[in-house]
Amino acid sequence: MFGCNPADYDLKVELSRCFNGIGTVYLAQFLPNGQHVAVKKYRMDKANKEESILAREELLIMRQFNHPNIHTFHTSFVYGNELFQVAPLMCFGSCKDTIANCFRAGFPEIFVALIMRDVLSGLEYLHRRGYIHRSIRASHILLNQTKAVLAGFRECTSIVAHGERIGALHQLAPCSARSLNWLAPEVLEQNIIGYTEKSDIYSIGITCCEMANGVEPFADAQPTFMFTEKLRGNVPTLLDRSTCPASEEMIEIVASTDSDSIRQAQQIYCQRVFSDEFHQMTEICMEKRPSSRWSALQLLSHSFFKQCRHTSILDQLQRFGLETKDYTQIRDESLGLCTDLNEMSVQSTDWEWDF
Amino acid sequence: MGDVLGEGSYGKVKEVLDSENLCRRAVKILTKRKLRRIPNGEQNVQREIQLLRNLQHKNVVALLDVLYNDEKQKMYMIMEYCVGGLQELVDSAPEKKLPLFQAHRYFCQLISGLEYLHGCRIIHKDIKPGNLLLSLEQTLKISDFGVAEQLDLFAKDDTCTTGQGSPAFQPPEIANGHESFSGTKVDIWSCGVTLYNICSGQYPFEGDNIYRLFENIGRGQWEAPDWLYKLDAQLAGLILGMLQADQAKRYSIQQIRSDPWFISAPEEKGPPVPIPPLKRDVYRRSTVLPYLDAYHYETERDLEEVYFTEHDLNRELARQAAAAAAEIKAQQQQQQQQLAAPNSAGPSTSAGASTSNSISKEKKSSSLKRRAKKLTSCISVRKLSNCRPS
Incomplete structure (x- = not known):
């Protein structure tokens, strides 16, 4: 159903980077049927021998599984020095x-x-x-x-x-x-x-x-x-009402020294059970x-x-009011134009899709 | 850095823990001072590093990194961690020999590692149980390339001129002092002696001193003793093939690979000989752990000065918890009394009381917890919640 031609995939937004910067996950649309997918692109020229073996092994292992709660991928193919992995889109990310x-x-x-x-x-x-x-x-x-x-x-x-x-x-x-x-x-x-x-x-x-x-x-x-x-x-x-620690220890747990955020977090923890x-x-x-x-x-x-x-x-x-967005509207214009990754929109950088 | 695992002429080998990824490693520490005393010491080490850097095989010990400390005049070779040596294992076994199936397993790995080395034009020259290490998964690793030699890329054949290995494992050509000999066949001979040694606990050649030993080795063709044939005729045949005095008749790796005993899988009789405990630790836990403990917890203990046992602490906790419970009970009674007292003021005051109540609880529990964390680790904080009505 999903082809192996990279031109069929319209990469829209960079969602995250993973695997020591070798892999990048994009929100993409498969043009022939308009379906949205997640495309993970590996820059194999950046990978060393062990990393490329790991990437291959991962795909081979995933091929073995067939279970609704195990992540799958539709297809994978090599184009130039890049490895593409086309997977179902998990809309809330990790x-x-x-x-x-x-x-x-x-x-x-x-x-x-x-x-x-x-x-x-x-x-x-x-x-x-x-x-x-x-x-x-x-x-x-x-x-x-x-x-x-x-x-x-x-x-x-x-x-x-x-x-x-x-x-x-x-x-x-x-x-x-x-x-x-x-x-x-x-x-x-x-x-x-x-x-x-x-x-x-x-x-x-x-x-x-x-x-x-x-x-x-x-x-x-x-x-x-x-x-x-x-x-x-x-x-x-x-952490809830029975276990919430004092503020000195909260610094360790929340991993921040900002006293406001600590107090806030502590309050939330103390209220719930x-x-x-x-x-x-x-x-x-x-x-x-x-x-x-x-x-x-x-x-x-x-x-x-x-x-x-x-x-x-x-x-x-x-x-809790979490709804999915309309993907057809989302488009990161910078993606096609600039290759400088530092200029990417801020919103896309706080995603971590390390799958 | 942990305890010493072994000691060689060049320096010590210690166990270390990579503080970033928590991998167990072994580090070979070489001091310039000691190296200078040994003829060709520094050259040998440099050659060993050069050799190891380019090798990658599951039956060859991996060199991961080399660090230098100019101040201390030391060099650190970081290697993959091995849990013990084959020699240690054989020594710990009853009658100093391994069951055949276990020896077979190690021998196959030895041959596969050696095949790789020879493929890389490397002659090890010092194959013996002491230089064969075992990883946690019981994978055999060929180590110690101190006297190894890499043949020139344009060499016509595998001719070597020097032999510096352990005397008992040397072939007749070295024992007889030949000028030049085939390098790969030297390793094959040593493998044969190794196999004989781990299967029988004895050496095919013995001697009171190195001259007698070399005399025995160089005397002529070795014959497999009758008891070896009784143990396993195919095994005796293989060892005989590997211990041919004539280099041309001695087996090659390909011949070993097609040998019936090599192909066969000896029956598993009983459990394999386990790796012997190190300092009474059967599981060979990381020797770095006590140091880590000292590093992370010693300072806190010093601050406290008083040393609490866990028993003391439990009693103290129980006492405080009981006190807290009593206090809460008293407050509840108070609340109930308040509730019983007429209507409208009731709920609001009780709510106020309960919040102040919870705050005091929070403080108490936190102070307890801080104490608990500093002193020992075994007490779970969750236990405290049991005594609270909420």
Whole structure:
């Protein structure tokens, strides 16, 4: 259905850059049928050998999957020294963007529940197929009107080799430097025990905190400090009335020294209450011992997800007044004319679509 | 930087943790002072770096970076981290030998790494269990290119003139002091000795001193002992092929690859020999961790001066929580009394009381939490919420 001719795609707006500046995501229109898509363009001349292998592996791995909550792509092709990946448009971008644009203090609990239910069913599918994702975080969860999908498969790997399940993995993923804050302690430890798919569950817990609090856990900490904290079993918490800390500690959490924004955030945190189920579920996810964490399948039956029964992402988006724009109107005129990326409109730069 | 992993003539090898991406690494620390004492020391190191920089194979240890510290006159070679050596593993095994299936697994990897090296015109010259490292995934890595030689691009064949490896692993041509010999075949011989060693725990050639040893090696054609045939006839055949005194008759890598024992997969009998614990740590945790702990938490402890145990802290927390609960209870009773008191003033005052109540709670919990965070890490802040009615 989608062709391999780059001239058929009308690139409209740059949405984000990713993969060390090699990849750029555009909002585009497929001219033959007028459908809007996301086009990710890799500048392969900028990539070194390892990076080009990673880009290829990512596409190959994504081809293996077929699940409503796993991000797919329509087609991919090479043109000149660029690799194009045409994917369905996820109109709200990543959860991280949505938080930054609409929910500064984090998603309401019902949103987290709805999104996590989708993510977990996608993750359950991955684990059943013998894959570990290894970089679950809010910027790798994409959102559109009806569902959330799991993306970002560059660090995804199979735990099946020669038809057998490998006991455990030991090494960090090749470019995991940006995902370190979400990784489980046993992944960071890199010892003989190694890690299994349960490490993804830990990342789910951290992501829950990230989405509910609106800030990346351990954002300001040194990587080594984050590592020792995790080894000691210290984990981030969901911030609500029962856990909201004093303003001195808020500086650490909000990662800003602006006293107004701290007070504001603190006020919001102090006013809201998350359900006990939510607290309990994130704690189960972030258990230090991998064996005491629940599997994705078990988590799906957790009572936290009961609240999803009579509602959907669409309902909730309408309730909070989030609507999609008319894409035909959007056009970044500078895109076709100037190649100087610094002159791009400011609005397009605060998107992060690192999938 | 963590503990010392090993020590060579050139310097120490320590474990380090990359502070950016938290990868475990090994670093070889070379001091100028020590290098000068060794003949050709600096040249050898420069050659080793040159060689390693261009190599990339999963069975060859990777050199990631080289750093220099002019002030300390030191050089740091950052390598990928390996959890232990094959020698260590063999030494820890019962009867100092590995089960055949495990030896087979390592030998296949050794041959694949060696094939790559020879393809890059590199003669290692010092293949032995001590120079074969194991990664966390039990992948074998050929290391220590201290005496390795890269053949000239225009060399007619693989003729070498110097041999500096470990005596027990040297072929007859070196033991007999030949002027020149085939380089690749030297490595094959060493591989043969290595295989013999890890399968049997013995050496094919022994001697009280290096002269006796070389005499034994150079005496003539080696014969595989009967017990080796009993252990596995195909294995004995392969070792015999690799330990041919005549270079021309000795197996090439292609011949090894097509050898029946190499192709076969020996039956797995029992569990493999695990990597031995380092300083009683079975899991080989990063030795950097204690240093990190000291770095991040020691200063706080110094400030506090008093050392609390976790037990003390729990008791203290429980006491304070109980006090807070009592206070809240008292306030609630007060509120209830107020509520009971006549109508219109009731709700507003109670709302005021509850807000002030929550503020005081906030303060208390935050002060508790700050304490808790500084001292130990095991106490979850969530526990405090249990004692609160809201």
